[in-house]
Amino acid sequence: MGILLLASCQDRDLPGSGKMQLTQPDVAGITGALSGENNYDYTLTWAPSTQGAVMQVAVYKNGTQQQALTPCTGNSFTLKNLETNQLYEFLFKFANDEALSNGVMTSFTRPGAASASELKFEQIDINDDQHDLQVTWKASENATSYILKLVNGDGSRTINETVNGTSYLLKNVSMKERWEATLIAQNDEGKALPITGSTKIGGKIPAFLSEYATPEELVANGDDDEASAWLWFQENYPKGEYVYFGNISTVQDIEDYRMLFYMRDIETGNVDDIWNFSDVARNAAPCIEQYVKNGGNLLLWSHAVPYIGTINRLPTSLLRGVSNAFGCGTGGWNPDTWKMGVCLNTGAFSKDFSSHPIYAGIPTEKLNDNCFAAIAFKGPGWTEDHNCLFFDIPVKLTDMNNTSEECYNAVTEEYGIYPLGTWDSQVSWVSQLNVWEAKGAPLAPEGFQKGCGTVLCIGNGGCEFSMKNEDGTPDKSANPKNNSCQGNVLKLAKNSVEYLMSI
Numbered sequence: 001m002g003i004l005l006l007a008s009c010q011d012r013d014l015p016g017s018g019k020m021q022l023t024q025p026d027v028a029g030i031t032g033a034l035s036g037e038n039n040y041d042y043t044l045t046w047a048p049s050t051q052g053a054v055m056q057v058a059v060y061k062n063g064t065q066q067q068a069l070t071p072c073t074g075n076s077f078t079l080k081n082l083e084t085n086q087l088y089e090f091l092f093k094f095a096n097d098e099a100l101s102n103g104v105m106t107s108f109t110r111p112g113a114a115s116a117s118e119l120k121f122e123q124i125d126i127n128d129d130q131h132d133l134q135v136t137w138k139a140s141e142n143a144t145s146y147i148l149k150l151v152n153g154d155g156s157r158t159i160n161e162t163v164n165g166t167s168y169l170l171k172n173v174s175m176k177e178r179w180e181a182t183l184i185a186q187n188d189e190g191k192a193l194p195i196t197g198s199t200k201i202g203g204k205i206p207a208f209l210s211e212y213a214t215p216e217e218l219v220a221n222g223d224d225d226e227a228s229a230w231l232w233f234q235e236n237y238p239k240g241e242y243v244y245f246g247n248i249s250t251v252q253d254i255e256d257y258r259m260l261f262y263m264r265d266i267e268t269g270n271v272d273d274i275w276n277f278s279d280v281a282r283n284a285a286p287c288i289e290q291y292v293k294n295g296g297n298l299l300l301w302s303h304a305v306p307y308i309g310t311i312n313r314l315p316t317s318l319l320r321g322v323s324n325a326f327g328c329g330t331g332g333w334n335p336d337t338w339k340m341g342v343c344l345n346t347g348a349f350s351k352d353f354s355s356h357p358i359y360a361g362i363p364t365e366k367l368n369d370n371c372f373a374a375i376a377f378k379g380p381g382w383t384e385d386h387n388c389l390f391f392d393i394p395v396k397l398t399d400m401n402n403t404s405e406e407c408y409n410a411v412t413e414e415y416g417i418y419p420l421g422t423w424d425s426q427v428s429w430v431s432q433l434n435v436w437e438a439k440g441a442p443l444a445p446e447g448f449q450k451g452c453g454t455v456l457c458i459g460n461g462g463c464e465f466s467m468k469n470e471d472g473t474p475d476k477s478a479n480p481k482n483n484s485c486q487g488n489v490l491k492l493a494k495n496s497v498e499y500l501m502s503i
Helices: 215-221 224-236 279-293 316-321 393-398 405-413 486-502
Strands: 003-008 031-035 041-045 054-061 064-071 076-079 087-095 104-109 117-127 130-138 145-152 158-163 167-173 178-187 195-200 205-210 241-244 257-264 297-302 324-326 332-334 338-341 343-345 350-352 374-378 381-383 388-390 417-423 435-438 455-458
Touching: 054 076, 064 087, 064 350, 076 087, 117 178, 117 195, 117 486, 130 145, 130 178, 145 167, 158 167, 205 224, 205 486, 215 224, 224 257, 224 486, 241 257, 257 486, 279 297, 297 486, 316 393, 374 486, 393 405, 393 417, 405 417, 455 486
Parallel strands: 205 241, 205 257, 257 297, 297 455
Antiparallel strands: 003 104, 031 041, 041 076, 054 064, 054 087, 087 104, 117 130, 130 167, 145 158, 145 178, 178 195, 324 388, 332 381, 338 374, 338 417, 343 350, 417 435, 435 455
């Protein structure tokens, strides 16, 4: 059942808030109840102030602030989409133009099943004309059943099932048909928040893009990170294909690939070279742009990230006009372990990205109270320090404060830009894009709205595909040996390919 605790509280009063003159709220008069669809929300109500003051409410989840003190309209406050079995605390203060009262606090834990995770799709080809879709998920720790809803792209077919296991077989799906899935874990005490996913029925072969005409030429003459990425791709996806940019002249040349992987690494020391793509890569860009608009998915790694501008998903002028961090030298010895934050914690709100499919199975750690989820990607060794990062894209797009939840919501929901990783010291800023993805969205450029593919960008310098040997010579290998955290890099690569293969 839910727990409602009532207590007077001073320890979270904000400093510099002014002289305490108003009477504090009556904690006994603050009542709470579940509300909204499926009782996902929680509404608190109180009697009107007799002092002509406005109630302000701050929200904490498991001790971390989710919302700073915010004035409420009327005599109620609703927090939407509470996770089950998590402690939410609410700090109340009366305020007017001249004074702020002492605070009182209530708390609540929403009962119910824990959420399921790792929603995945596997296309099963019975023959050329018959295809099924297997939907699987990782079990909730305390669910007794799951509510599964599947809807195809045009809404002509909807499946609603209560499932006791962790899989469901959907028969007779059509090629090029997109399916949206919503899964809710439940038990006798309540329902978890839904998890969602989507997939498109079609070609299942991934492709590796290269500016070298043949794999042999890439391995012999190419950069060590590019060569190692290809060797790893070939080992893990033996049915995957090597695609030379120069062989792409129409979108039909690539339309049957489920996803395209483009790894690029520059060591010239000239930052302009990061923006100067080869003729074959630029000539193929219109075809790859149309491929993404048609629903194809693209993985851009390291110095391939700016190619998102070459295909017009974001203007290159925007990318070049914002603050950034680029590195493209030959590198040197690094004695430290580099970690990437996979969360946001701005003080006004927080987001945990560690549950995203690209991080599945990769251990995270808490570095400090601010960075509560981080992944180690690079250990001591010879590093090239090749960051390819952008800092101000969300702010430029939304014109909002880059510590606000409003900025995060606008840049994700309206522009389709989703932050997924940041420097571990920079988790306070929405606009710090180390790892991020671009999805279809209403305010995206023409053709990149609903139904288009996803572009996933891995620009963090810690995600180096192959660290050099101690003397600076290259290690071209499917499983490079010089990084103590190499397993996390390769798991990120595997997860990223599988994620883009499944959506």
